Amino acid sequence: MSQGRSIRLFLVDGTPNGLLTAEIMNWTGHVLTGLRSKLSELVQRPEVGRTGIYFLVGPDPENTFRPLVYIGESDDVGKRLKQHNKPEDQGGKDFWERVCLITSKDQNLTKAHAKHLESVLIARAGHIGRCKLVNGTAHDYSSLPESDLADMASFAEQIRTVLPVLGFDFLRDTSKPVTPAGDTSASESPVFTLEIPKHNLKARAQEVDGEFFVLAGSLAKATWSSNSHSSYQALHEQLLEERSLVPYGEGLLRFAVDTMFASPSAAAAVVSGRAANGRTQWKVDGDGHTYGQWQDQQVSYIT
Known part of the structure; x- marks a missing residue:
């Protein structure tokens, strides 16, 4: 630690x-x-x-x-x-x-x-x-x-x-910490995935030291759903402007870098192109537990 x-x-x-x-x-x-x-x-x-x-x-x-x-x-x-x-x-x-x-x-x-x-x-x-x-x-x-x-x-x-x-975050780094092999000072979660088969879309994410990162190479929808009004639409547009999201095939975007989000729901919304509950949409890769279930397990195991 x-x-x-x-x-x-x-x-x-x-x-x-x-x-x-x-x-x-x-x-x-x-x-x-x-x-x-x-x-x-x-x-x-x-x-x-x-x-x-x-x-x-x-x-x-x-x-x-x-x-x-x-x-x-x-x-x-x-x-x-x-x-x-x-x-x-x-x-x-x-x-x-x-x-x-x-x-x-x-x-x-x-x-x-x-x-x-x-x-x-x-x-x-x-x-x-x-x-x-x-x-x-x-x-x-x-x-x-x-x-x-x-x-x-x-x-x-x-x-x-x-x-x-003091509430001023503009100098706080947004890049995912690089953890050398054997270093346990950073707390990393398992990898989470979010899939939308209809659009052949899959995104991967990880929580590191309390920050939620969508990993580079993950895919996201290129357009925002007209039936979903969310403040995260502005974030979606901002990431496009910053080139954190870049075009990838028809109707899709790709994360060019590991990208930090304030919450799993913010990440899920940007990936899905609509408002989304990140606690249920993100699932542990390999076992299917939701982010919310995984988080509850971390607390339940403490005696």
């Missing part, structure tokens, strides 16, 4: 919708996040006047499955956030509803460090594809001493660890 970690969360005003800070043991980073409606309180905090990076996050009206994200840096984050809060015709940004900023507790994060982190995280978010970046192309700020580059790689990894805990 992988080693556990401690993250210290603090509700600044004692309410769940107020400002929140987060720290990881033995990490010099300090995280502060809050709603835009709390910006007047946030910019009064001392850490906001330091050098750091920040994330502006809001809904994408064209895609409910991915947020809009702007990644920035400043040697005075509070001042920059005030600028972003202005109306768009005055140079501000309207889309964001939440802000998250990362500074350093020992104040050793320099402007060069922040620019490098901004560049790395913009590139990473673009590669992962969990959000639509409001930024343009990331600039390359790699002209740091070798020791600083190593420090910033570690700093960025800690950021990627803490953000999902």
